[in-house]
Amino acid sequence: MILVTGGGGQVARALGAAAGGRELRVVGRPAFDFDRPETVRSVLDVARPALVVNAAAYTAVDQAEREPEAALRANRDGPAALAAWCGAHGARLIHISTDYVFDGTKGAPYVEDDATGPTGVYGASKLAGEQAVLASGARALILRTSWVYAESGRNFVLTMLNAARRTDRLRVVADQRGCPTAAADLAAAILALSDAWDGSTGGVYHAAGSGATTWHGLAEAVFARAAAHGMARPEVTPIATADWPTPARRPADSRLDCRRLAQDFAVTLPPWQDSVARTVDAALA
Numbered sequence: 383m384i385l386v387t388g389g390g391g392q393v394a395r396a397l398g399a400a401a402g403g404r405e406l407r408v409v410g411r412p413a414f415d416f417d418r419p420e421t422v423r424s425v426l427d428v429a430r431p432a433l434v435v436n437a438a439a440y441t442a443v444d445q446a447e448r449e450p451e452a453a454l455r456a457n458r459d460g461p462a463a464l465a466a467w468c469g470a471h472g473a474r475l476i477h478i479s480t481d482y483v484f485d486g487t488k489g490a491p492y493v494e495d496d497a498t499g500p501t502g503v504y505g506a507s508k509l510a511g512e513q514a515v516l517a518s519g520a521r522a523l524i525l526r527t528s529w530v531y532a533e534s535g536r537n538f539v540l541t542m543l544n545a546a547r548r549t550d551r552l553r554v555v556a557d558q559r560g561c562p563t564a565a566a567d568l569a570a571a572i573l574a575l576s577d578a579w580d581g582s583t584g585g586v587y588h589a590a591g592s593g594a595t596t597w598h599g600l601a602e603a604v605f606a607r608a609a610a611h612g613m614a615r616p617e618v619t620p621i622a623t624a625d626w627p628t629p630a631r632r633p634a635d636s637r638l639d640c641r642r643l644a645q646d647f648a649v650t651l652p653p654w655q656d657s658v659a660r661t662v663d664a665a666l667a
C-alpha cells in the first residue's frame with residue numbers, strides 16, 4: 383500500500399484523486415504531524431506501507447524566515463524520521479523537494495548534480511531534508527519540483543484569478559524564471575514511478591512541468607485562458623523583483639532540466655501552458 387503524507391496539501395490531494403485502482407491512503411494533520419513525532423511513528427506502524435510518498439512540508443517561503451525551527455522540523459527532521467522508518471522496514475520512499483535548493487545564478491536549466499545554494503530558510507530546510515533522506519540509506523527517490531499550482535489550495539494561479547476579480551491592474555514580477563508545475567501532473571508522474579521504480583536504484587530527480595516562463599508570463603497565460611470564460615482581462619505590468627520586496631530572497635532562474643527522469647523512467651510532465659489552461663478551466667467551471 384502507498385501512504386501519502388501532507389493530507390490537505392495540493393500534491394497529496396492530487397495523488398488521492400488520481401490513485402485509480404491502487405491501494406493508497408492519504409494522511410494529514412492532526413493525525414500525522416511532523417511536529418509530534420509520535421504521530422509519525424504510530425501512523426507508519428499501523429499502515430505498514432510498501433511505499434511512502436512524502437508530500438508534507440512547511441511551504442510558507444516568506445514565513446520560514448521568521449520560523450526556521452518549524453521549517454527544519456517539517457522539512458528536515460520529518461523526512462529523516464520517515465526515511466529511518468522506511469530503511470528499517472524495507473519500504474520505498476518518494477520524497478518531494480524543490481527548485482529553491484538552487485541559488486538561481488546558473489543561467490541555464492539546473493541538472494540534478496549542479497551545486498546547490500539555497501537563498502533562504504525554506505530552501506535550506508528542504509536541502510537539509512534531501513541530505514537526511516540520502517544519508518539514511520533508505521531506498522529513496524527525491525523529486526525536485528517547482529512553482530506548484532492546482533485548482534484549489536494556496537498558489538499563484540488562484541491568487542491571480544482572485545486578484546482579477548478585484549482589480550483591473552496588476553504588477554507581476556517578470557525577472558524570475560521557473561517551470562510551473564500542475565499538482566495533478568506531478569501526481570501522475572509519482573504514480574507512474576510507483577509502478578516503474580522497484581527501489582533498486584535511487585537518488586535525485588527533477589520533475590517539473592515542461593517548458594519555462596516568468597511569473598509575469600504565467601499570469602498572462604492564466605488571464606488569457608480566464609478571458610475565454612468571460613473574465614475581464616486585467617492589465618499586467620511587468621516589474622522587477624526589486625520592486626516587489628519579500629522577506630525571503632528567491633532564485634532568479636530556477637528552471638529544472640528534467641531529462642534524467644525521462645531517460646531513466648520514461649516519465650515526462652506535460653507542457654506548462656496546457657496544464658495551466660486545464661487548471662483555469664477547472665477553477666472557473
Ligand SMILES: NC(=O)c1ccc[n+]([C@@H]2O[C@H](COP(=O)([O-])OP(=O)(O)OC[C@H]3O[C@@H](n4cnc5c(N)ncnc54)[C@H](OP(=O)(O)O)[C@@H]3O)[C@@H](O)[C@H]2O)c1
Nearest residue numbers: 388390391392393415416438439441456480527528529530
Ligand atoms: N507549492 C510549491 O510551489 C512548491 C514548489 C516546489 C516544491 N514544492 C514541494 O512540493 C511538496 C508538496 O507541496 P504542496 O504545494 O502540496 O504544499 P502545500 O499545499 O502547502 O501542502 C503542504 C502540506 O504539508 C502539511 N504540513 C505542513 N507542515 C507540516 C508538519 N509539520 N507536519 C505534517 N504536515 C505538515 C500541510 O498541512 P496543513 O494544511 O495543516 O498546513 C499541508 O497539508 C512539498 O515538499 C513542497 O516543498 C512545492
